[in-house]
Amino acid sequence: MEMTDKPRIAIDLDNVLLDSDSNIRQLIFEETGIESTVNDITDYSYAKSLNLDSETMRRVLDRFHSYPNLTALEPLLGAQNAMSILKLEYEPIIVTSRPVDTYTATEESIRMWFGDIPLVHSNKKSDLCKKLKIDTIIEDHPDTAIQCAYNQMKVFLMDYPWNYPIVDGGLLTRVSNWDMIIDYLFTVYASK
């Protein structure tokens, strides 16, 4: 990874930069006939939220992680613009817990929507961030958010029904869109 003097910032991919939720729920519909909205996903696990058996969930996730499905995901509102602004002052690193064998498709979709941004796979993002000296992360996974805040990282938690129990406070800031994140990164933190 190339070294710059800009502060590094870890950015999650699914449901932070890309709209993965609607794709997964569509695949669940195709596999089971179960219709859902984002508000039905009150647990990070789709299987738990919609009461799906593990075999069905495995099929859904296999389809989700397949090529070219991953390259068909679209960016969330404001994400592309936010990334181009963010790059001016920060060094973004996309950190995903997707399976490692999705690397090629994942990298292709990042390049397509956001340009050249380093991509790292990790199931232990708080450890990885410590190793890479990253002190800020943007996430939607409740456990990852808590772990990172516990490790003294600044956390922006993207608002979703599956992370509602996590409250705003201390190092953790709940945000509902990319404009809020850019606002924090360029005004609130910059003035401290």
Ligand SMILES: [Mg+2]
């Ligand atoms: Mg995510």
